[in-house]
Amino acid sequence: MQEVIESPPVGLRERKKAERRLALIDAAHRLVEERGYDHVTVEDIASAAGVSPRTFFNYFDTKDDAIVPFLMWPSENSAMADFVAGGPTGVLPTDLDRLICRALESWQAHAERIATTARLAAQNPHLLARRVAGLERYRVEVTELFAARAGRTQPEPDDVIGALAFVHLLRGAIACWEADPGGPPPEEHLARVRERMRSLATEPAP
Amino acid sequence: MQEVIESPPVGLRERKKAERRLALIDAAHRLVEERGYDHVTVEDIASAAGVSPRTFFNYFDTKDDAIVPFLMWPSENSAMADFVAGGPTGVLPTDLDRLICRALESWQAHAERIATTARLAAQNPHLLARRVAGLERYRVEVTELFAARAGRTQPEPDDVIGALAFVHLLRGAIACWEADPGGPPPEEHLARVRERMRSLATEPAP
DNA sequence: ACCAAGATTGCAGTTGATGCAAAATTGCAT
DNA sequence: ATGCAATTTTGCATCAACTGCAATCTTGGT
Numbered sequence: 231m232q233e234v235i236e237s238p239p240v241g242l243r244e245r246k247k248a249e250r251r252l253a254l255i256d257a258a259h260r261l262v263e264e265r266g267y268d269h270v271t272v273e274d275i276a277s278a279a280g281v282s283p284r285t286f287f288n289y290f291d292t293k294d295d296a297i298v299p300f301l302m303w304p305s306e307n308s309a310m311a312d313f314v315a316g317g318p319t320g321v322l323p324t325d326l327d328r329l330i331c332r333a334l335e336s337w338q339a340h341a342e343r344i345a346t347t348a349r350l351a352a353q354n355p356h357l358l359a360r361r362v363a364g365l366e367r368y369r370v371e372v373t374e375l376f377a378a379r380a381g382r383t384q385p386e387p388d389d390v391i392g393a394l395a396f397v398h399l400l401r402g403a404i405a406c407w408e409a410d411p412g413g414p415p416p417e418e419h420l421a422r423v424r425e426r427m428r429s430l431a432t433e434p435a436p
Numbered sequence: 437m438q439e440v441i442e443s444p445p446v447g448l449r450e451r452k453k454a455e456r457r458l459a460l461i462d463a464a465h466r467l468v469e470e471r472g473y474d475h476v477t478v479e480d481i482a483s484a485a486g487v488s489p490r491t492f493f494n495y496f497d498t499k500d501d502a503i504v505p506f507l508m509w510p511s512e513n514s515a516m517a518d519f520v521a522g523g524p525t526g527v528l529p530t531d532l533d534r535l536i537c538r539a540l541e542s543w544q545a546h547a548e549r550i551a552t553t554a555r556l557a558a559q560n561p562h563l564l565a566r567r568v569a570g571l572e573r574y575r576v577e578v579t580e581l582f583a584a585r586a587g588r589t590q591p592e593p594d595d596v597i598g599a600l601a602f603v604h605l606l607r608g609a610i611a612c613w614e615a616d617p618g619g620p621p622p623e624e625h626l627a628r629v630r631e632r633m634r635s636l637a638t639e640p641a642p
Numbered sequence: 643a644c645c646a647a648g649a650t651t652g653c654a655g656t657t658g659a660t661g662c663a664a665a666a667t668t669g670c671a672t
Numbered sequence: 673a674t675g676c677a678a679t680t681t682t683g684c685a686t687c688a689a690c691t692g693c694a695a696t697c698t699t700g701g702t
Contacts, residue, residue: 448698448700449699452699477688
């Protein structure tokens, strides 16, 4: 399944593919919000996006992939490169924060799609499962970033724990923001999540 | 979809239902390991378990639910009750550890099924997504335990962050154990995961 | 022994998803 | 501008997952 290409594709063919994929996602979102998940078929989505049902499956493995799509972070992500290089500050917790901020920032470009996905997932539990699975892809990618930063080609348990911290902080910040959407953006909750996480990880001295 | 009932059910009907569900899970595991995911149908699984294909869907929402089943922890879980009551030690990080240990312990009864599920998920990426989704159910339950322990009926972000810590510690311990399966059991890695988690949550003083 | 409640099952049907191959579109070199 | 290779779209046939309905069977309770 192909992901959204954030950097402008070079040829007409690549550009049309990227546009077509977003058209399918947007058609899926519009139709499921209007009619309900059970009353929308792949044929409906494909037709609304102007392609054939067979073509739909050239872009997505399943119907649900279009509704809860994986929106990759930018391929040219200087934050990722900086992180792998040991930067930008050299202090791992701070650098982890920067990485999370850039992830949240990159998803802003799809804010409406992400909001629609969240609403549809809340209404359809099996889509919720897909959202979590999507997050797992990020967890896997970040595990590799930790390994690369430590100079290893094969991730070790410490890298997995690091990536789990990434997910922990990210989801915690989003949970705080969802509790008060009119308040500060997710990244401003990171300090609070970090503090809570630290306190849960610290047992009192004997 | 009904989960495994760990405590012995009272009537014949309940007992047969529980046995039938496990029979379907075991048939699914055996057939997928023998033939590969793509060469096993719902009809194959139902036939091997001695029920009709229609009955299969009385137990599972999807074919994949049988392969990667949700194995609930015991309904009579004193660790959960203790946790909600503020125990067993009154020290939250320690009590969280106990909760995790009990979760790992309760899954021991299904160790072979869990091992099979892990192998099949490694071979079939879309099943991996389902495993993560299953973990999310535990995360939701633990969020409610945190809220109940704090005396609230509606979970707050702090409860979500607490449950994310549960998942972080649990998955970290499992990752350490998977790196050295012949070594100590998962629960003995909790201290190491906790230490790494704490260090990632602690920024250096200015 | 009888009846209610719950579960199993067959059947027909819809939809998701796939492999194959023909047709169309795009990229590139001339 | 043209020709050709590469890539993509598409139609079609097919299989399997999954569902609603209702008849039949099994279990629980009196």
